[in-house]
Amino acid sequence: MSVNIREVATTPFNDQKPGTSGLRKKTRQFQQPGYLENFVQAIFNTLPGKAGAKLVVGGDGRYFNREAIQTIIRMAVANGLGEIIVGQHGFLSTPAASCVIRKYQTLGGIVLSASHNPGGPDEDFGLKFNAANGGPAPEQLTNAIYVASKEIESYRISESEDIDLDTLGDVHIGNARVRVIDPVADYAELMRSIFDFGKIGAMLKSGDFGFCFDAMWAITGIYAKAIFEEELGAPRGTVINGEPLTDFGGHHPDPNLVHAKELVAKLFSDDGPDFGAASDGDGDRNMILGRQFYVTPSDSVAIIAANARLIPGYRDGLRGVARSMPTSAALDAVASKLGIPCFETPTGWKFFGNLLDAGRITLCGEESFGTGSDHVREKDGIWAVLCWLNMLAERQQPVEDIVHEHWLTYGRNFYTRHDFEGISSEDGAAIMEHLRTLVASPKQVSDWLENEGAETGLASCDDFAYTDPVDESISENQGIRLQFSDGSRIIYRLSGTGTVGATLRVYIEKPVKEAGRQQADTQETLAELIALSRKFARIEEISGRTEPSVIT
Structure with missing residues (x-):
């Protein structure tokens, strides 16, 4: 032509x-x-x-x-x-x-x-x-x-x-x-080289294991149907909302408990499937569910790391792992037990890319439903689901039991993210500037917490800065951190993924080692820290918002 x-x-x-x-x-x-x-x-x-x-x-x-x-x-x-x-x-x-x-x-x-x-x-x-x-x-x-x-x-x-x-x-x-x-072809070929398709396929075809994947009317529908249904033999209909639509069927293609309503309803019904998962608009995020059980993204990456040797592509072990700074420290506990490095990076997959290219890490993840490894240089939803399917095929246990055993071994990090979506850019900037002014004086923060009757004292507070260990580049102003003496954390970030206004993300975390306290409700366990997080940042006073838009 x-x-x-x-x-x-x-x-x-x-x-x-x-x-x-x-x-x-x-x-x-x-x-x-x-x-x-x-x-x-x-x-x-x-x-x-x-x-x-x-x-x-x-x-x-x-x-x-x-x-x-x-x-x-x-x-x-x-x-x-x-x-x-x-x-x-x-x-x-x-x-x-x-x-x-x-x-x-x-x-x-x-x-x-x-x-x-x-x-x-x-x-x-x-x-x-x-x-x-x-x-x-x-x-x-x-x-x-x-x-x-x-x-x-x-x-x-x-x-x-x-x-x-x-x-x-x-x-x-x-x-x-x-x-x-x-x-799909090149990607499916790569997945075959990592996972035990024979063992996963036998489980999916057995009739004893129920699986539902929600593609959310987005791109992973074509990958999920080709891999889960056609190649691995899951029953037709395992993939729901599987046709990619230009408007995602009028829905928000974000795999969380709020937007993946149909999948959540199936998994939390009395006769729901054993395993459920969803991916997002472009296929890089994932949500993992067991029967009447939700796996937080922070727990998911930690559990994949702890069980990596069950997956053929990782049987030689992990060189190291990494998590974004707002992601819970559940992965740190696994890395410590495995004796491998754990890097804490700013949010953004490009920071993992440097570590992956340098051979410093094998697995990585972030709390915003992203998990990945050195097989590509992006987070990968289908890959994460295959990790869980491979683990389930090997361990022959329900999702909930695998997670509970993990908590008994490594401790549970109670963790939640509260998103205040669609606040004005000016209000978002004002909240962050207010926080930066406060954390510049740790004593002021410590005195404020003591005056508010906080259960644990302040260990440190800062605006997170990262020096890349590979190219020595410096990334500053990556999020406000309050770190407490018992390992609890409150973190604040403005998200850059939206197109209108700003989204203030508040992350709250509390580690619990005692087995008798690990089955408690997350929001109840974190209630004091949640209240402190809103008052400290003056969220209602500055933005007028009394409640988050989404809680995960």
Whole structure:
């Protein structure tokens, strides 16, 4: 197919600074003339060695994905890329995109997703660049992209026809080749190399084990049906809400107890299945449930680490583990017993990527329903579910029993996250500035806690800063921490994953070693710390919010 290249004059937009998960805006912002093109050109302007190189393109199937992919292909051709690998129908889950980037040794990939955010013409859209290691672009690169977006004067685009994204095969456009690939095949091959599919399949086909996976009308539906039902033999209907829809069926594709209502109702019914799981819009998050039992993400990563040798891909043991700072310290206890390092990083998968690339860790996870390992450079929902299925097939115990045994061995970290969604950016900033002022004086904080009658004293307080042990880069202002003498913690962060206003996340944790106290209710156990957390941050006084939007 011959092609003409156009150089289109443009002017910069002032709001194209990527966050930890790329650029996320309302869909209509991305649909503005030149908005998508400017940001994509800014990416290409910062990439060295792009002439003749390979690029992966795919997304979660949300509204505007297909149109955006056609534009990106035309621009990739015009900017001299040699091969563009795109998932059939434009589909690639975020972990599958990482897998494909790594397998085919590409320059990187453009992933179109706003993760767990709602989709549709009036909802959210996102785009990020993943580097050659398969992981999110490092801050140095995202900063360069932002600078390029502010200086852009034109973008390059070919005048070629749309690619047929629904048919597998190759199309040549000028000097470039566009490959439409099966979005599941390479990822499924990788999963086979890690897990005991024979043992998992025998359990799923036995008729004695009930399993339900909620794809939330999002991208993992195609992966879950192919792997769980077609390959492993789970009964048809095991995967619910399995067709990827551009608006996720009007739902919020976030796998938590609030938004995965149908799955939660099934698992907490009297005759529910033995095991339940859900994933999010782009397939990188996961929620794990047993029969009438919820596994916190912090416990999940700790339990996977403690049982890793049951999984063929990790039988040689773990080099180390890592968790994000707000994630509970349950993983630390496992690492201590295994005699391996445990790194505490800021929130954002790119920090794990450095440790994974350097061979310092094998497993990692964060409290926001993300778990992963060195098999890719993204968190991975389907992989996490397969970890649990492999453990369940080996141990032949209910989920609840596995978790309770873990607590008896390592202690239980009672843990909750309270999200105050949709507060104004100004109120969010005011709360964080108030907190930073307070923690600058630990004695003031200690005196305040004593005056409030806190049960335990303050051990330390700070605004978390991280020095990367691999590249020695420093990341400051990563969250306010109050750490108590008994190991309890209160942490505050503003989330960067939304597109409107701000989300204040408050994390509360209390470790309990005594077996007789480990079956208590989480919110009751943490009630004093919860009350302290709201009063200390002046949440109601500043934002007017008396209760969180979501509790997990």
